[in-house]
Each structure stands twice: as structure tokens, then as C-alpha cells.
Amino acid sequence: MRNTIRGALLGLILVTSAGGQQVQPDVFTLDNGMKFLLLPRTDQPNSIAAGWIAKVGSVNERPGITGISHFFEHMMFKGTTTVGTSDAARDAELTARQNEVRGRIRALHLGPQYERFRAGEIADPWDPANDTDEMRELREQLRGIQDEQREITRKNEFDQIYTRLGGSGMNAFTSHDLTFYFINVPSNKLELWTWMESDRLTDSVFREFFEERDVVHEERRMRTESTPTGIYQEQFDALFWQSSPYSWPVIGWPSDLNSYTREQAEAYYETYYAPNNLCGVVVGDFDLEEAKTLITRYFSRLERREPPPPVITLEMPQLAEKRMTVTCDCPPQVEVRYPSVPFGHADEAAIEMMGEILNGRTGRLYRSLVEDQQLATSAGVRQDSRKYAGAFSFRGECQGEATPEMVEAAWYEQLARLQEEPVAPEELQKVKNQILADTYRRLETNFNLLLQLGYYEALGGWEYINTYSKEMAAVEAEDILRVAKEYFAPEKRSVAIYYRNDGAPEDPLAGFPAQIRPMLQQFVEGLPAMTADQLEEALTQLQANRGQAPAEFQGALDFMLEKASARLDELQEGGE
Amino acid sequence: MNRPNPGGPRASSLVLPLLLLLAVAAPAGAADELPSHPDEIDYGELAFEPPVAADYRHVLSNGAVLYLLPDTALPLIDVAFSFSGGSYLDPVGKEGLAALTGAMMRRGGTTSLSPEAFDQKADFLAAEISAGMGDDAAQAGLNSITANFDDAFSLFMDMVRNPGYDAARFETLKAEVIEGMKQRNDNADGILRSEWSRLMYGESHFEARQGTLASIESIGLDDMRAFHGRIFQPGNLVVGITGDFEPEAMIARLESAFAGWEAGERAPTPPAPDHDFTPGVYFVEKEIPQGKVAIGMRGLTRDHPDSTTLRVMNLILGGGGFTSRITNKVRTEEGLAYSAGSMMRPSYHYPGEFQAFFQSKSSTCALATKLILDEIDRIRAEPVSAEELDVAKASVIETFPRAFESKKAVRDLFVSEEWRPHVEGFFEGYRDRVRAITVEDIQRVAREHLDPAEMMIVLVGDWSEISPGDLDGRAKMADFFDGEATELPLRDPLTLEPIGP
Incomplete structure (x- = not known):
């Protein structure tokens, strides 16, 4: 595996066709069912991007173990019996002792502490400040064992080996549908990758299990709880998805994160990290035949297992609009989300194309909402095609004095336009030109190609990298008209409204039903322009109507009466 | 040393049949013995010279x-x-x-x-x-x-x-x-x-x-x-x-x-700051469940003779991800933060900065701060291990070609280098300069260029929760700078004028 020039292979990899530049990796499957996508290319000499995906994510979880896929991803960097300890036997013994103590602490949390919580005696059954003496004692024991284990642990040795041998950018991520592990290695180090990855896939040891849970808690605090809208977005996801396992966050609910056991993690590993549920991807400066030899030699030691259980629960059809209102340290904004289609659905390309018509500097949203109407500083849509279901979202941030409700209404206008008139041919052609150019741009780095191939393979098939541009090129104006009508009915939407918490008193309109708030807002804004006569007339009308209004609007009428009289008083005082 | 042992049995008579067995089995793949550690693999050399x-x-x-x-x-x-x-x-x-x-x-x-x-x-x-x-x-x-x-x-x-x-x-x-x-x-x-x-x-x-x-x-x-x-x-x-x-x-x-496009004057180089910070603890109050903390001081310019050694020192201290001391201590061992480390910000026209950073739940901000300051003290007080230095040096040397990994990367490097103060042979001799660094060099630059007493600790978070420290009493904010802490007011986002008390 020396650094030789293999330019001749280039012709095999890249075949130009009507759909733009095609990508043709060599597909190679071992007897144990592990598939590999191998793409030798010399655009970036001396370097290889390598990774593998496990077809598992939070969608495969259940209440009680939410977040375990992501937690598991962290555990995969803790080493093996060979890597990470100086004494494997003693390591195993100390781990068993830790498990035993941890099991007792866990039982005390889930038993007596949960009971105290239900009885209202403590606010949080997991807060260490609420620990009983027995629990404190056990924690002390646990710390003793951890300190002992630390003496024989070769800390982060997995990282250390890769680092000193030239690996860089090593990382992993977990999503709803997949877990991805990747790194860049110098082109003479492909065997290092095959050694390290097949080792941790055969023989992972979940060291520092409990310390790492604390790390994930901090990750949750950082990503979700200390960002302007993180916890509200999490709540919106849970509101949007009804029955689907997509309703919980990838990082998991904190109570579950507190209670995973090593046995649960090991069972997860057994079930989902079987070679027949994995796919390796290698892109860069390597020799194809040598790579196959190495991969066969190392990854064949993984044993094929039963295919993992299928995801059964389907998302229930949405019957009524859902809505939530938030006040936070965040720009005023709105999100409107609709159930759409999963990855690979026959309507996916038309919906994506509808999104492209709306997005970008020459897209409809920027031109209308940002420039012409000056309601938003940014506005865009996104189709989120997951493996088992999909969602389509509009988001807009308010400009100047515009309210989230005004941006929301402007989105509905744009939607109505898409439902009523076909998009112009040049709008469609513009997007198709860009997609064609992007088929080249996506090939510019090895790492980017690796991510795309792995991601698509996990969701349904790597071939999507080629079929996507062809299907987009085939979308016609009528297709967009059809999907705009089919997927975006008012009862299908979920709406999140965010107001800025500016330290001022609560939004005076917050308590009123959403459908009349814009009207109230307009009324209040219109008051300064009204003359005393007009105000008196309005007051008379309001009073006359008050008796006949439905009960839920009584409050609103009172509010309008109050504001109108206050303004009238102001005018009269000023006039004296 | 290889010494003959005439009295003992001839090794070959026992080993040879075994070797023959293996030789037959190996091509079939079944008994193919894998190297027991990645260090046993022969990777060969990867020749690389940076483009000029x-x-x-x-x-x-x-x-x-x-x-x-x-x-x-x-x-x-x-x-x-x-x-x-x-x-x-x-x-x-x-x-x-x-x-x-x-x-x-x-x-x-x-x-x-x-x-x-x-x-x-x-x-x-x-x-x-x-x-x-x-x-x-x-x-x-x-x-x-x-x-x-x-x-x-x-x-x-x-x-x-x-x-x-x-x-x-x-x-x-x-x-x-x-x-x-x-x-x-x-x-x-x-x-x-x-x-x-x-x-x-x-x-x-x-x-x-x-x-x-x-x-x-x-x-x-x-x-x-x-x-x-x-x-x-x-x-x-x-x-x-x-x-x-x-x-x-x-x-x-x-x-x-470019026809008719007339050349004007070159813009002046960016001015150096004329300000020295005062070491100490500074905080901004914000009600969030996690404090965000930065600790540091001014660093060096790239053309300073210690800059490469200081970079390698920082890889060991906190810049090398999971192989560095701060990450190991604060994240892996103690579980106090998702991201914890340190960086030497590169600079060209005036000294840059050293910054250690982390975010942690309010009660453990003081503890993580203490652990980081302890690590800075330790790298000044004791020589690093030969193994740590080898890992850091090998990493810099082995990943050096990645700075030139694509035509675009090389282009961007050449363009940005054009007007930076030139350091003769900076790239050509880089790996050799790294190879020459010793554990003594690391300790010397740590002593010369890092000093916890001369640093500032800047924090954003819920001070009333952060200040008392952790439940076990291992650290509190009063442990630093004699308990002196300066509250920085939040600023009006549109005027930048201080708001509140």
C-alpha cells in the first residue's frame, strides 16, 4: 500500500450521465454480511477518509433506554481487551464490582427515591443532593473502585494509537436512524484502520461507563439546555411526533440517561452491531485489491448474527393543528411543520424541489418575506427525510416590529400560491442547473463523499447519491402543484411561536386564543391613528357586541374596551 | 544476544513442523494470525515534501x-x-x-x-x-x-x-x-x-x-x-x-x-493592542444550568523561536483532544464537561493568546477550573513523559501532509501566507524542528510562557450556583485570586452600554 499513482482508475469511478456526475464505488460484501463501499481516487493524494455506519439510532430505542444509541457511540471509544488497559483480567473484575454497586444505587433511585418523588418529598429523584446516607455510602465505595481501576486503565489509548500514527479528525455522530464512526488516515495506514475498527467491533469493553454518563449529561446541558431555544425545540419535536419513536431526542431523556446499565448496553451491542447491520466506507488514495485483502483479513472475524428487530410503530395521521407558544432569550420567530414523506418516497423529489423553489437568495421566501414585505430577516424551508417518516418545516425570524404571527401568515400566502399556480419554467430550470453543478461540487473532498455514501446507505441505499439528481431533474411544475396540495392542509401543521423575553411584562396578548391575537394586535396598533370620535364609535360598537360574543371571546372584548377607553382618556387629557 | 546452547534440544526440530502447519493453513485464511497490536504492523514510509x-x-x-x-x-x-x-x-x-x-x-x-x-x-x-x-x-x-x-x-x-x-x-x-x-x-x-x-x-x-x-x-x-x-x-x-x-x-x-484597474496602496498591517489585561476572576451573570469558562493569557507571534515548541506543549496540555491532559482529567476521568481543552491561537502581527476552556454544570465549574490550573502547574513543575511527547510529535509529523491535502487547501495556504511575516523554511523544516523537541524544551516553554497567577478566568453563568462549588467541597470560586471576583455587567445589545446594577 505505497503511495502509487492510480489515475487510470479514475475512469472507472466517475461516469458522466444525464443526471450529472455519477459515483460508482466498488461494492464488496464479506461472508459475514458486512458490506463495504470502496472508492479509490487520487484527487487528494496521501490521504484516506474511512468510516462505517451502524444502522441504529434513537428510532430503535424504547422508553426507559432513550439516548442509549448515542451513549453507546461514546462507549465505543473506550477500548477493547487489548487497547485501554494494562491488565484485562483485573479490569474485568473491577468492572464487575462496579456494576454490582451501581446496580444497588440504581435500585435505590428507582425504588425509594422515585417513591419520595411521587409523594412530593423531593423535587428530583436523581439529584445527588437528595441522596440518602446509604446512597452516599455506596457512591463512596464506587469511587474507590473507580480509582483502583484508573491505575490500570490506559486512558484514551484508542485515541492515542490513532493520533501518534497520523489519524486525524476522528469522531462519530448519532442521529435518529444511524450511527457513523469516521477518521482520516495517511494513505499508508489503511491497515491501521482495519485493525482498530475490527478490534472494537469484536471486543469492545465499556470502560468508564458511569463517568461517561456524566459527560453525556454535560453534552445535553450544552446542546439542549444552555442554548436559546434548545429545550423548546425538544418539546416541539415531542409535540410534533405522536406515536413514532422520533418523538424523543437523540441524546435521550435525562431520567433514562441516569439509569442505563452495562447489561443494557451490551445487549444493544449484540443486537445492532452485528456485521450484517453495518457498512464500511473507504474513500481516497488506496489500492482497491489491497484494500479488499485487508478488509477480508480483519473484518471477517466479526460474526454474523440475527438481523435486528424491525421498527414497528408507525406515526399516526395528524387530525388537528398543534400549537405552542414560547417566551425565551431568543429572536422572535416561528416554525410551521408538517408530516411529509420518508427517505426514498416517490414524492420526495417533488417536495425537495418545492423547497428549492422557496429557498435561496432568488427563492420566493427571501424575495417576498425578507425583501418585499420586510417581515423576516431570514426565512427558509427544509424537508427532513428520515428512514421511517419525514417532516417539512418552514422557519422564519422576525424583522423589526413584525410579529411571529405575521411571518406565519406570510408563509401561508406563499403556500397558497404554490397550491394554486404552477411554478414558472425558469424557476424550475434554475434549480435544476444548480443541482447538476452540485453533482460535481459534492465530489470535491473525500470526507464529504464518505459522509454521503454512508448516510444514504444507512437510510436505504448509497445509490441515492446518483438517483437523487436524476429524480430532481425529472420533476415538473405539475408535480409541485400536486404535493403542495396534498401534504400541507391546515390540520396537518404544528406551529411553534417564539417571542423574545425582553424583560418587559409578558405579552399582553399571550393569554388570548391564537386565532384572534393578530386581530387584537392590529387593533392595538391602530389606536394611535384614531380620532376621539372614531374611538367613541368603536367603544359603542364593542359594548353592543359584548353581550352576544361567545364566552371565549369575552376576555378579548374586555381587553379592547380597556385599551380603547385608555386611548380616549389620553386624547381628551391632551386636548385640555 | 544470540548465544548457542549446545546442551539443549535443537529448536528447529520442535518448531519446524509447527511452522509448516501454519504455512499450509495461512493461505486458506482460517488460521491467519492478525498482529496483536497496531504497532506490529509494517506501514512503510509515506514520502511527502510540501509544495513550494x-x-x-x-x-x-x-x-x-x-x-x-x-x-x-x-x-x-x-x-x-x-x-x-x-x-x-x-x-x-x-x-x-x-x-x-x-x-x-x-x-x-x-x-x-x-x-x-x-x-x-x-x-x-x-x-x-x-x-x-x-x-x-x-x-x-x-x-x-x-x-x-x-x-x-x-x-x-x-x-x-x-x-x-x-x-x-x-x-x-x-x-x-x-x-x-x-x-x-x-x-x-x-x-x-x-x-x-x-x-x-x-x-x-x-x-x-x-x-x-x-x-x-x-x-x-x-x-x-x-x-x-x-x-x-x-x-x-x-x-x-x-x-x-x-x-x-x-x-x-x-x-x-484587470485592464484599466489601477493599483492603489497596500493597506497597513493590523495594529497591535496597546492594552494589558489584569489577571483575576471575571464573571457575567446569566441564568443557565451550565457555566461557560475560559482561562488564559497572551501568547506568542508565529515567528517567535518558541512558537512551535509551545504548540507541541499545548497538544500535551489540552490541544490534542483525547490524548491531552486537560481533556483526560476534566472529561474522561471526572465526567465534568463534554468539551474541555486548551488552544494556542495562532497570530502573525502581534502576540496571540493561550486559552483553556470548558463548560460544566454550575456546581462543578470551580472544580474543573482548579483541575485545569493544576494541570498548568504540573506541566511547568515536572517534565512530561517521553511517551506523551512522542505521541504529540508523531501526531504533528504524521498529519503534516494534511495541511496540503488538496489543491484548494494548498491554494488557500499560499494566498494567506503571501502577506504574513515570512519565516524562512517554516514549512520545509517544520517536521525536523518538531523532531528535535525534548522534554526539557517543553518544560522550559511552559515555564516561560504560561503562568496561572498571570491569567484571567472569565465565566458566564449562574454565579450564585457556581461560586460555592461542588457538593463534596473539592473546590469553590473563592479558591482563586484570594476570592476576588469582578462582576462584568451585561451590555445593552444595541448600544453596548452596561445595563442593570
Whole structure:
């Protein structure tokens, strides 16, 4: 595996066709069912991007173990019996002792502490400040064992080996549908990758299990709880998805994160990290035949297992609009989300194309909402095609004095336009030109190609990298008209409204039903322009109507009466 | 040592049959013995010498410098223009001028094309055109498929030379910038960055200056026109082009596109700060469940003789991810933070900075701070282990080629190096200089350039929860700087005036 020039292979990899530049990796499957996508290319000499995906994510979880896929991803960097300890036997013994103590602490949390919580005696059954003496004692024991284990642990040795041998950018991520592990290695180090990855896939040891849970808690605090809208977005996801396992966050609910056991993690590993549920991807400066030899030699030691259980629960059809209102340290904004289609659905390309018509500097949203109407500083849509279901979202941030409700209404206008008139041919052609150019741009780095191939393979098939541009090129104006009508009915939407918490008193309109708030807002804004006569007339009308209004609007009428009289008083005082 | 042992059994008689057995079994693959550790694998050498800028450098007739790195693998051409100049040239009272000027170039059309017409043309050609101005450099970029390059490049040059500054687009841009300002206090990380820079470089230095509503409102179209004229001219320009083209033809094309474009004066280099920070603990109150903390002091310029050694020292201390001490201690061992480490920020014209950082739940901020300060003390007090130094050096040496991994990466490096203070043989001799570093060198530079007593600790979070420290009483904020802590007021996001008590 020396650094030789293999330019001749280039012709095999890249075949130009009507759909733009095609990508043709060599597909190679071992007897144990592990598939590999191998793409030798010399655009970036001396370097290889390598990774593998496990077809598992939070969608495969259940209440009680939410977040375990992501937690598991962290555990995969803790080493093996060979890597990470100086004494494997003693390591195993100390781990068993830790498990035993941890099991007792866990039982005390889930038993007596949960009971105290239900009885209202403590606010949080997991807060260490609420620990009983027995629990404190056990924690002390646990710390003793951890300190002992630390003496024989070769800390982060997995990282250390890769680092000193030239690996860089090593990382992993977990999503709803997949877990991805990747790194860049110098082109003479492909065997290092095959050694390290097949080792941790055969023989992972979940060291520092409990310390790492604390790390994930901090990750949750950082990503979700200390960002302007993180916890509200999490709540919106849970509101949007009804029955689907997509309703919980990838990082998991904190109570579950507190209670995973090593046995649960090991069972997860057994079930989902079987070679027949994995796919390796290698892109860069390597020799194809040598790579196959190495991969066969190392990854064949993984044993094929039963295919993992299928995801059964389907998302229930949405019957009524859902809505939530938030006040936070965040720009005023709105999100409107609709159930759409999963990855690979026959309507996916038309919906994506509808999104492209709306997005970008020459897209409809920027031109209308940002420039012409000056309601938003940014506005865009996104189709989120997951493996088992999909969602389509509009988001807009308010400009100047515009309210989230005004941006929301402007989105509905744009939607109505898409439902009523076909998009112009040049709008469609513009997007198709860009997609064609992007088929080249996506090939510019090895790492980017690796991510795309792995991601698509996990969701349904790597071939999507080629079929996507062809299907987009085939979308016609009528297709967009059809999907705009089919997927975006008012009862299908979920709406999140965010107001800025500016330290001022609560939004005076917050308590009123959403459908009349814009009207109230307009009324209040219109008051300064009204003359005393007009105000008196309005007051008379309001009073006359008050008796006949439905009960839920009584409050609103009172509010309008109050504001109108206050303004009238102001005018009269000023006039004296 | 190999010594014969005439009295014992001949080894070969016992071992040979076994070897034969293995030799038969190995080709079948079943009993193929894998190396027991990655260090046993023979990887062979990877020969690599960094490319030399002079081999790719041209000077155009108007004085602009050009780097050409053709690469015909894909039918794409990528053009990068880099101009010296940036927000350090913003006049007092007009903070934000550089940023607005850069942004308006791409948005405001040209003197002959309306913004809408410009955008439509660019999008229809599938050309990615960009422009912007940062702290110390301005950029303009084009990425186009070869087939559309002629039209796309003309459009790009029109933007660079004749920006239109459309008034309506300027209003939209200002609304966006003001909305962005209003978000200044929303995110704790943003507050930490701003306060850190003010303390470190002083409020009047460009690293710390920020626009206000008043400074943005004071900027007019003519201000931007004048600023553009000063910066976006060939005397200030380095061009780098990669992709699918013939060098001779590209030079000819540039010469004709640059015709009549007169070179002006080079922008001055960014000024050094004239401010020294006062060591101590500083905090900004914000009610979040996690404190964000930065600890550090000023560092070195790149041409300082210790800069490479200090970088390797920092890899061991906190810059090497999971192989470094701070990450190991704070994250792996104690589980106190998701991200914890340290960095040596590179700098060219004046000393940069060292910064250790983490975020942790309020009660353990003091503990994590203490652990980091202990690690800084330790790397000064004791020599690092030979193994730690080997890992850090090997990593720098082995990943060195990645800085040159693609034509674009090389192009970007050459372009940004053009006006940096030159260090003779910096890249060519880099790996040898790293190989020569000893454990004594590491300790010496740590002692000379790091000192916890001379650092500042800056924190954003819920001070009343953070200050008492952890439940086990291992650390509290009063442990640092004799318990002195300075509260920094939150600032009004539009005026930057302190608000609250």
C-alpha cells in the first residue's frame, strides 16, 4: 500500500450521465454480511477518509433506554481487551464490582427515591443532593473502585494509537436512524484502520461507563439546555411526533440517561452491531485489491448474527393543528411543520424541489418575506427525510416590529400560491442547473463523499447519491402543484411561536386564543391613528357586541374596551 | 544476544513442523494470525515534501499576485480573491463598516445590473459567488462549472470592480444586522467571547470592537463606496485559482479582466493592542444550568523561536483532544464537561493568546477550573513523559501532509501566507524542528510562557450556583485570586452600554 499513482482508475469511478456526475464505488460484501463501499481516487493524494455506519439510532430505542444509541457511540471509544488497559483480567473484575454497586444505587433511585418523588418529598429523584446516607455510602465505595481501576486503565489509548500514527479528525455522530464512526488516515495506514475498527467491533469493553454518563449529561446541558431555544425545540419535536419513536431526542431523556446499565448496553451491542447491520466506507488514495485483502483479513472475524428487530410503530395521521407558544432569550420567530414523506418516497423529489423553489437568495421566501414585505430577516424551508417518516418545516425570524404571527401568515400566502399556480419554467430550470453543478461540487473532498455514501446507505441505499439528481431533474411544475396540495392542509401543521423575553411584562396578548391575537394586535396598533370620535364609535360598537360574543371571546372584548377607553382618556387629557 | 546452547534440544526440530502447519493453513485464511497490536504492523514510509509557493506564483502586470493550481479531475473552476484590510480599518464611530461593505458587494447588484438581475444571473448559471470582509482580510470567491465559467467570471469581476450598493438592499441588510445584534445576549458562548476579547485586547482594539445601532445607522452608501475603493484594488490583491483550466489562458483572461484597474496602496498591517489585561476572576451573570469558562493569557507571534515548541506543549496540555491532559482529567476521568481543552491561537502581527476552556454544570465549574490550573502547574513543575511527547510529535509529523491535502487547501495556504511575516523554511523544516523537541524544551516553554497567577478566568453563568462549588467541597470560586471576583455587567445589545446594577 505505497503511495502509487492510480489515475487510470479514475475512469472507472466517475461516469458522466444525464443526471450529472455519477459515483460508482466498488461494492464488496464479506461472508459475514458486512458490506463495504470502496472508492479509490487520487484527487487528494496521501490521504484516506474511512468510516462505517451502524444502522441504529434513537428510532430503535424504547422508553426507559432513550439516548442509549448515542451513549453507546461514546462507549465505543473506550477500548477493547487489548487497547485501554494494562491488565484485562483485573479490569474485568473491577468492572464487575462496579456494576454490582451501581446496580444497588440504581435500585435505590428507582425504588425509594422515585417513591419520595411521587409523594412530593423531593423535587428530583436523581439529584445527588437528595441522596440518602446509604446512597452516599455506596457512591463512596464506587469511587474507590473507580480509582483502583484508573491505575490500570490506559486512558484514551484508542485515541492515542490513532493520533501518534497520523489519524486525524476522528469522531462519530448519532442521529435518529444511524450511527457513523469516521477518521482520516495517511494513505499508508489503511491497515491501521482495519485493525482498530475490527478490534472494537469484536471486543469492545465499556470502560468508564458511569463517568461517561456524566459527560453525556454535560453534552445535553450544552446542546439542549444552555442554548436559546434548545429545550423548546425538544418539546416541539415531542409535540410534533405522536406515536413514532422520533418523538424523543437523540441524546435521550435525562431520567433514562441516569439509569442505563452495562447489561443494557451490551445487549444493544449484540443486537445492532452485528456485521450484517453495518457498512464500511473507504474513500481516497488506496489500492482497491489491497484494500479488499485487508478488509477480508480483519473484518471477517466479526460474526454474523440475527438481523435486528424491525421498527414497528408507525406515526399516526395528524387530525388537528398543534400549537405552542414560547417566551425565551431568543429572536422572535416561528416554525410551521408538517408530516411529509420518508427517505426514498416517490414524492420526495417533488417536495425537495418545492423547497428549492422557496429557498435561496432568488427563492420566493427571501424575495417576498425578507425583501418585499420586510417581515423576516431570514426565512427558509427544509424537508427532513428520515428512514421511517419525514417532516417539512418552514422557519422564519422576525424583522423589526413584525410579529411571529405575521411571518406565519406570510408563509401561508406563499403556500397558497404554490397550491394554486404552477411554478414558472425558469424557476424550475434554475434549480435544476444548480443541482447538476452540485453533482460535481459534492465530489470535491473525500470526507464529504464518505459522509454521503454512508448516510444514504444507512437510510436505504448509497445509490441515492446518483438517483437523487436524476429524480430532481425529472420533476415538473405539475408535480409541485400536486404535493403542495396534498401534504400541507391546515390540520396537518404544528406551529411553534417564539417571542423574545425582553424583560418587559409578558405579552399582553399571550393569554388570548391564537386565532384572534393578530386581530387584537392590529387593533392595538391602530389606536394611535384614531380620532376621539372614531374611538367613541368603536367603544359603542364593542359594548353592543359584548353581550352576544361567545364566552371565549369575552376576555378579548374586555381587553379592547380597556385599551380603547385608555386611548380616549389620553386624547381628551391632551386636548385640555 | 544470540548465544548457542549446545546442551539443549535443537529448536528447529520442535518448531519446524509447527511452522509448516501454519504455512499450509495461512493461505486458506482460517488460521491467519492478525498482529496483536497496531504497532506490529509494517506501514512503510509515506514520502511527502510540501509544495513550494514559488513554483505556482505569478505576478500580473498591474502588480497583483496570482497562484495557479490547475486540477482537471472535475469540470469546476474555483477562484479566490484575497485583499488585505478589514474591520481594523473601521473609523471610530463607524464600527461595522468593513462588514457591511463586504456583505453589500454580493447583495447590492452592480453599477449596471440591479441586485435582482445579478442574483438571477448567478443562480441560473449555478455559480457560487461570494464576498465578505473579516477582521483582517477581505475575500471574494467564485465557484463555477467550466462550461459556464466565461459568463460567471464576468459577473464576478463586475461585482468586485463595480458594486452597486442598492439602497433598498442596504436597508434589508441593516435590518438583518440589527436583528443579529439583538441576539448578542441570548447565547452564553457569545457573551463569553465578547467579554474575553474586551478584557484581553482592550475595548478600542479591533479584536474587541463591535458595531452598535448608532454606528450602523451612521454608515451611508458613500462610506462603503470609499472603503471599497481603498481595499478592493490590485495593489492589495492576491488571487488563487484551482480547477479545470490552462494556466496560460487563465493568465491572459485575468490580464484582460484587470485592464484599466489601477493599483492603489497596500493597506497597513493590523495594529497591535496597546492594552494589558489584569489577571483575576471575571464573571457575567446569566441564568443557565451550565457555566461557560475560559482561562488564559497572551501568547506568542508565529515567528517567535518558541512558537512551535509551545504548540507541541499545548497538544500535551489540552490541544490534542483525547490524548491531552486537560481533556483526560476534566472529561474522561471526572465526567465534568463534554468539551474541555486548551488552544494556542495562532497570530502573525502581534502576540496571540493561550486559552483553556470548558463548560460544566454550575456546581462543578470551580472544580474543573482548579483541575485545569493544576494541570498548568504540573506541566511547568515536572517534565512530561517521553511517551506523551512522542505521541504529540508523531501526531504533528504524521498529519503534516494534511495541511496540503488538496489543491484548494494548498491554494488557500499560499494566498494567506503571501502577506504574513515570512519565516524562512517554516514549512520545509517544520517536521525536523518538531523532531528535535525534548522534554526539557517543553518544560522550559511552559515555564516561560504560561503562568496561572498571570491569567484571567472569565465565566458566564449562574454565579450564585457556581461560586460555592461542588457538593463534596473539592473546590469553590473563592479558591482563586484570594476570592476576588469582578462582576462584568451585561451590555445593552444595541448600544453596548452596561445595563442593570
